[in-house]
Amino acid sequence: MRHRSLGQWVGWFVGRLAVVLALMVAGVVVTGWRAFGHRATGTRRARMERSPQWKGGHFVNPQPLHNDLLGGLLALRDVSPDATPRSAVPVVRIARHHFDTLPASGLRVTWMGHSTSLIEIDGARVLTDPVWSERPSPLSWIGPKRYYPPLIAIDSLPNIAAVVISHDHYDHLDYQTVVALTAKTNAMFIVPLGVAAHLEYWGVPLSRIVELDWWESTTVQSLSITLTPARHASGRTGVLDNDATLWGGFAMSGAEHRVYYSGDTGLFPAMNDIGTRLGPFDVTLIETGQYHRAWPDWHIGPEQAVNANTRVQGKTMIPVHWGLFTLAMHSWTEPVERSVVAANLAHVPLLTPEPGQGVEPSLGLMQTRWWPTIPWQTAAQHPIVSSQVTRQRLAAALRRRTGRHSEQHDAASAPGALIGQKGPARTARKPYSIVRLKSPTFRTSSRSLSPLEPA
Numbered sequence: 001m002r003h004r005s006l007g008q009w010v011g012w013f014v015g016r017l018a019v020v021l022a023l024m025v026a027g028v029v030v031t032g033w034r035a036f037g038h039r040a041t042g043t044r045r046a047r048m049e050r051s052p053q054w055k056g057g058h059f060v061n062p063q064p065l066h067n068d069l070l071g072g073l074l075a076l077r078d079v080s081p082d083a084t085p086r087s088a089v090p091v092v093r094i095a096r097h098h099f100d101t102l103p104a105s106g107l108r109v110t111w112m113g114h115s116t117s118l119i120e121i122d123g124a125r126v127l128t129d130p131v132w133s134e135r136p137s138p139l140s141w142i143g144p145k146r147y148y149p150p151l152i153a154i155d156s157l158p159n160i161a162a163v164v165i166s167h168d169h170y171d172h173l174d175y176q177t178v179v180a181l182t183a184k185t186n187a188m189f190i191v192p193l194g195v196a197a198h199l200e201y202w203g204v205p206l207s208r209i210v211e212l213d214w215w216e217s218t219t220v221q222s223l224s225i226t227l228t229p230a231r232h233a234s235g236r237t238g239v240l241d242n243d244a245t246l247w248g249g250f251a252m253s254g255a256e257h258r259v260y261y262s263g264d265t266g267l268f269p270a271m272n273d274i275g276t277r278l279g280p281f282d283v284t285l286i287e288t289g290q291y292h293r294a295w296p297d298w299h300i301g302p303e304q305a306v307n308a309n310t311r312v313q314g315k316t317m318i319p320v321h322w323g324l325f326t327l328a329m330h331s332w333t334e335p336v337e338r339s340v341v342a343a344n345l346a347h348v349p350l351l352t353p354e355p356g357q358g359v360e361p362s363l364g365l366m367q368t369r370w371w372p373t374i375p376w377q378t379a380a381q382h383p384i385v386s387s388q389v390t391r392q393r394l395a396a397a398l399r400r401r402t403g404r405h406s407e408q409h410d411a412a413s414a415p416g417a418l419i420g421q422k423g424p425a426r427t428a429r430k431p432y433s434i435v436r437l438k439s440p441t442f443r444t445s446s447r448s449l450s451p452l453e454p455a
Helices: 006-036 042-049 069-078 175-184 196-201 271-278 302-311 334-346 391-402 407-413
Strands: 107-111 117-121 124-128 162-164 188-192 209-212 217-220 223-228 249-253 258-261 283-287 317-320
Touching: 006 175, 107 283, 107 317, 117 258, 124 223, 162 223, 188 196, 188 217, 188 223, 196 209, 209 217, 223 271, 249 271, 258 271, 271 302, 283 302, 302 317, 302 334, 317 334
Parallel strands: 124 162, 162 188, 188 209, 258 283, 283 317
Antiparallel strands: 107 117, 117 124, 217 223, 223 249, 249 258
16 A cells, blocks of 8 residues: 655645535535625616716716724624623514504605515505515525514515615525515516626516616605715625625605615715705604714714714604624614614614514604613723714805704704714723613713714
8 A cells, every 4th residue: 555645645635625625615605606696788788888987887876985904804803792782682573464554754664674574655655675585595504694583474464566676695685585576476676787688687578677777766655766876886795896886875756755764884974965865754664773983984983873864854863784794893782772872862763663563654653672681882892983984074065055043953963963073982892791781771971972083
């Protein structure tokens, strides 16, 4: 028998390891192939290339996204022990007859966790970023798992006029859900440029797809739906299709009411334009969770979400993009805790419905506390301040539109509003033991509420 040297044994081992890894990658590709979607081609691609947002072979933000890769990696050392719920999350199971009667006020919002909401507005029903799958992933066995099952079966949904999809990340565009909605409903799918290629590949008829660029509109059942700018990104493979499709939010305008849904976004100057051109809005659904200071332009954070509500001229705000998936390091209830504090200081009416509970904004405020009391970081301890947005320019624009000049209003409208200049998080390495509520009342400590002057 021939004896092998150490080098030969190493080469034999590495070669077989490479084969195993290649087979694993191939398995992932084959399993997730349909869910990955499809690239736009032909006339669809040509239209994308004519968009003002298209540059250098992909879509871009007017204000580029800031990423602190090292900071994001180091943050993994400080994941909150409550990033995922330790016990069952209180929810309202939606009965089939819940939607039998249209809301008396003409406007009702039923938030189902994360960014999925059913909006009933002036006789039309709109479903935002629907995700019914167990994980926001191309694979059924990997990725963050939802905290609770879907609150209503797709078979039990009422007549849906439109499904609006803000961008093609997996927690907003879900392959299995799109397939089911295509089969079980007659809804139109309204999407940003490029996303229609995914839908067509998955079997959605072209006659049921409307693709929009920023500021473009379509009408469904007398409801005007406009794709609004957002500051984010897109992609489903993480390598080959970064920013290959557009992202955005939506403004919905009926005969009597208006609703704004932000999609995923950082803070950006054109939010003022959204309010001027399409507002005021009876209610806004603005993302508040899955943030970190290492990616302050990807996700706006609670304080800047309240800020955004003011900029787009929202009368009432509902925090979304939290309460279903763990996609960041903060405790799972932190987004709503900080939203309540920020909204109270800025005098913004805030609705905090339990997942599955329908609310009518015009029937009175309902700021109920249904989530558990667990540790969370204040704005002073973990500030989220979007880059390339100056306090002076935006505050001045807001004053010109509203005619308000108070120092308190300027502070609440600043990009870093409600964030303390000094806080324990700047020195403490394990901050999650610092804030622990002792009663079900909302935290209103002024320690985290002084404005941050941007550098």
